[in-house]
Amino acid sequence: xxxxxxxxxxxxxxxxxxxxxxxxxxxxxxxxxxxxxxxxxxxxxxxxxxxxxxxxxxxxxxxxxxxxxxxxxxxxxxxxxxxxxxxxxxxxxxxxxxxxxxxxxxxxxxxxxxxxxxxxxxxxxxxxxxxxxxxxxxxxxxxxxxxxxxxxxxxxxxxxxxxxxxxxxxxxxxxxxxxxxxxxxxxxxxxxxxxxxxxxxxxxxxxxxxxxxxxxxxxxxxxxxxxxxxxxxxxxxxxxxxxxxxxx
Numbered sequence: 001x002x003x004x005x006x007x008x009x010x011x012x013x014x015x016x017x018x019x020x021x022x023x024x025x026x027x028x029x030x031x032x033x034x035x036x037x038x039x040x041x042x043x044x045x046x047x048x049x050x051x052x053x054x055x056x057x058x059x060x061x062x063x064x065x066x067x068x069x070x071x072x073x074x075x076x077x078x079x080x081x082x083x084x085x086x087x088x089x090x091x092x093x094x095x096x097x098x099x100x101x102x103x104x105x106x107x108x109x110x111x112x113x114x115x116x117x118x119x120x121x122x123x124x125x126x127x128x129x130x131x132x133x134x135x136x137x138x139x140x141x142x143x144x145x146x147x148x149x150x151x152x153x154x155x156x157x158x159x160x161x162x163x164x165x166x167x168x169x170x171x172x173x174x175x176x177x178x179x180x181x182x183x184x185x186x187x188x189x190x191x192x193x194x195x196x197x198x199x200x201x202x203x204x205x206x207x208x209x210x211x212x213x214x215x216x217x218x219x220x221x222x223x224x225x226x227x228x229x230x231x232x233x234x235x236x237x238x239x240x241x242x243x244x245x246x247x248x
Contacts, residue, residue: 001243001244001245001247002212002220002242002243002247002248003243004033004034004035004243005035005036006217006219006220007034007035007036007219007220007221007222007239007242007243008034008036008037008038008061008062008183008219008220008221008222009029009034009036009037009038009221009222009223009235010037010038010040010064010185010221010222010223011037011038011039011040012040012064012223012225013222013223013224013225013231013234013235014029014231014232014235015040016231017231017232022045022048022052023048023051023052023055026052026053026055026056026058027056028232029056029058029235030056030057030058032232032235032236032239033239033243034058034239035057035058035059036058036059036060036061036219037053037058037059037060038060038061038062038063038064038221038223039060039063039064039082039084040063040064040065040090041065042063042065042075042078042079042082042084043065043074043075043078046078046081046082049082050081050082053082059083060082060083060084061084061085061086061219062084062085062086062087062088062125062157062183062219062221063079063082063084063086063087063088064087064088064089064090064127065079065087065088065089065090066089066090066091067087067089067110067113067124068089068092068106068109068110068113072113072116072117073116075087076116076117076119076120076122077120079120079122080120080121080122084122085121085122085123086122086123086124086125086155086182086183087117087122087123087124087125088124088125088126088127088155088157088183089110089113089124089125089126089127090127091127091129092106092126094129094131097131097132097135097142098135099137100137100138100145103135103137103142103145103146103149104145104149106146107146107149107150108149110124110126110146110150110154111150111151111153111154114151114153114154115153118153123153123154123155124153124154124155125154125155125156125157125182125183126146126150126154126155126156126157127156127157127158127159127185128143128156128158128159128162128163128166129159129162129166130162130163130165130166130193131166132146132166133162133163133165133166133167133168133173134166134167136167141166141168141173143156143158143163143168143173143177144173144176144177147177147180150180155180155181155182155183156177156180156181156182156183157181157182157183157184157185157221158170158173158174158177158181158183158184158185158215159184159185159187159223160174160184160185160186160187160206160211161185161186161187161188161189161191161198161206162185164191164206165191165192165193170207170210170211170214171207171210171211171213171214172214174211174214174215175214181215181218182218182219183218183219183220183221184211184212184215184218184219184220184221185221185222185223186201186208186211186212186220186221186222186223186238186242187201187206187222187223187224187225188200188201188202188203188204188205188206188208188238189204189205189206190204190205191204191205191206195225195226196226196227196228197228198224198225198226198227198234199224199227199234199237200233200234200235200236200237200238200241201222201237201238201241201242202237202238202241202242202247203237203241208241208247209246209247209248212247212248213248216248220242222235222238222239222242224238
């Protein structure tokens with residue numbers, strides 16, 4: 001059973017609902033039972049988040065932002081205003097994962113971003129897709145090469161679904177990455193690149209329990225990149241499954 005206090009929802013999951021009615025979407029998330037969310041686009045959504053999060057008893061321990069592409073000052077300032085302690089870069093171009101030198105350059109950039117973030121009381125992290133695991137250099141996944149060259153101040157949020165799609169043995173990967181991992185993206189589906197085939201956590205082919213057992217204590221962040229149906233059905237189904245008695 002995942003404790004509600006250790007469960008979050010990536011708001012990208014409900015991005016279309018947010019466009020329709022931001023306030024009602026946050027209200028529905030809280031009604032389902034979530035107490036934490038992971039925003040995206042915080043600079044543009046700062047005012048709406050500042051109003052809606054406390055209104056519905058929600059907090060945001062983490063957020064996604066393009067730290068290696070955008071100016072970081074405004075990102076860190078907004079994160080601090082919203083009480084967000086960790087800012088996670090969600091994407092470095094797949095072409096930058098094909099050589100060790102490029103991966104080392106990404107690690108150096110994240111390390112520099114972490115120094116700036118520390119002045120704001122913020123921690124920096126990185127979130128993977130499938131291609132960081134598809135990249136294998138001298139027998140080592142690209143994501144692990146990155147991890148080995150990050151400063152102790154930089155954390156990882158492992159997207160467990162995309163790691164599996166990328167060919168990793170995810171529980172073993174999490175074991176090797178160890179305490180560097182502070183959060184997991186927990187999602188389910190058929191294990192392919194077809195986002196529309198993603199489903200509520202527990203309804204797909206991913207070994208969710210084995211993955212969660214391999215990374216105890218980390219924040220569990222539900223996410224769907226897409227879904228064939230009403231997204232709130234999957235959001236609620238994921239919450240029900242993860243907070244059930246049969247889950248690690």
